Amino acid sequence: DQQVKQNSPSLSVQEGRISILNCDYTNSMFDYFLWYKKYPAEGPTFLISISSIKDKNEDGRFTVFLNKSAKHLSLHIVPSQPGDSAVYFCAASGGGNAGNMLTFGGGTRLMVKP
Amino acid sequence: DSGVTQTPKHLITATGQRVTLRCSPRSGDLSVYWYQQSLDQGLQFLIQYYNGEERAKGNILERFSAQQFPDLHSELNLSSLELGDSALYFCASSANVGLASETQYFGPGTRLLVL
Numbered sequence: 001d002q003q004v005k006q007n008s009p010s011l012s013v014q015e016g017r018i019s020i021l022n023c024d025y026t027n028s029m030f031d032y033f034l035w036y037k038k039y040p041a042e043g044p045t046f047l048i049s050i051s052s053i054k055d056k057n058e059d060g061r062f063t064v065f066l067n068k069s070a071k072h073l074s075l076h077i078v079p080s081q082p083g084d085s086a087v088y089f090c091a092a093s094g095g096g097n098a099g100n101m102l103t104f105g106g107g108t109r110l111m112v113k114p
Numbered sequence: 115d116s117g118v119t120q121t122p123k124h125l126i127t128a129t130g131q132r133v134t135l136r137c138s139p140r141s142g143d144l145s146v147y148w149y150q151q152s153l154d155q156g157l158q159f160l161i162q163y164y165n166g167e168e169r170a171k172g173n174i175l176e177r178f179s180a181q182q183f184p185d186l187h188s189e190l191n192l193s194s195l196e197l198g199d200s201a202l203y204f205c206a207s208s209a210n211v212g213l214a215s216e217t218q219y220f221g222p223g224t225r226l227l228v229l
Contacts (some may be wrong), residue, residue, distance in 0.1 A: 032215045043116065043204050043220035044157070051215060088158065093215075100145065100208060100216055101170050104157040 003027045004092050006105035019077040021108050023090035026071065027086055030093035034102070035064060035075045038087045052094075057093070080112045117141065120205050123174055126227045132193040135224045139186055140209030144151035145169065146188040147208070147218060163188055188223040195228045202226075 004025045021035075031052040036044035050053050050057040050064045050073070057065045058062050062075040063076045077084055118139035122174075128135055139146050148160040150173075159172035168174035174180075182188045192199060202225050206218040 034217065035222070041222075043120075043206075043222045045116070046217050046219060049215075049217060076131070077149070091157075091196075101147070101159040101162060101172055102149075102206075102218060103159070106156045 002106075003030075004090060004103050006108045007091060008090075008108050009106070010109040010111070012111045012113065013080050015082055016079045019075075019080045019084065019110055019112065021075040021077075021110065023073045023075075023105050025073075025092055025105075027092070028071065029094055030092040030103075032092070033064070033066060033073050034093070035087045035090045036091060037084075038107070039088060042093060043113040044089060047088075051068050058098075065082075077110075080110075082112050082114050085110055085112050115148070116219040116221065118207050118219055120203075122224060123222065124225050124227075126229065128194060128229055129195055129197060131193065131195050131228075132191065133226065135190040135192070135203050135205075135226075137166075137188045137190070137205030137207075137221060139205075140197060140219055141193035143207045143209050144186065145210065146182055146186070148174075148188070149204040149206065149220075150192050150201050151204060151220075151223075152198075157204070160190070192226070193205040197219050197228050200226055200228045215224035 034049040035047040038044045087107045090105045121139045142188040160174040180190045202223045204223045206220045208216040
């Protein structure tokens with residue numbers, strides 16, 4: 001049972017345009033959401049997070065939107081740069097689980113073309 | 115660089131063997147987490163330790179065990195290895211008790227290949 005899903009395995013955008021990565025979740029008890037970026041042969045790198053009490057969080061070129069009623073979050077990257085090409089994972093914590101375990105989506109590979 | 119270190123980077127071993135993966139958290143972080151990334155299962159939580167005590171358990175096999183030492187480094191022990199245990203093993207750390215709003219910072223991972 002996948003509690004966090006990223007339905008698009010890949011996304012290709014032109015440099016300078018907006019990249020929108022989507023994530024859906026099923027556990028309504030999740031209360032903290034994070035996006036990580038992963039390059040090959042490296043560990044996931046934290047990008048941005050959002051608490052369930054907010055609907056938007058912005059950090060430079062990265063903005064995360066949370067729609068709790070739809071159990072959906074999205075990551076917007078504007079403008080996209082070739083260096084943004086990586087696999088992006090959304091993750092959620094809370095959910096009634098002990099500790100702070102993260103439940104990850106399957107990832108979306110973003111390719112930004114020059 | 116996240117500040118989380120993991121050794122070794124690569125490990126090749128045979129079925130039935132036992133290996134130990136090591137993780138040093140970021141300076142000051144008390145919680146350590148282990149995750150497994152396999153091709154068919156994605157990134158999955160295995161276990162969390164906080165200040166030396168087990169805090170939460172996920173999809174960790176009985177053949178696997180972990181501990182966190184007084185200096186806060188952690189080791190993940192994998193025994194009776196099977197081909198299906200081949201995966202990337204990531205360690206992450208966070209500052210405190212593991213509140214849901216804490217960010218976890220990941221190490222570079224250990225790639226395990228079981229032949």
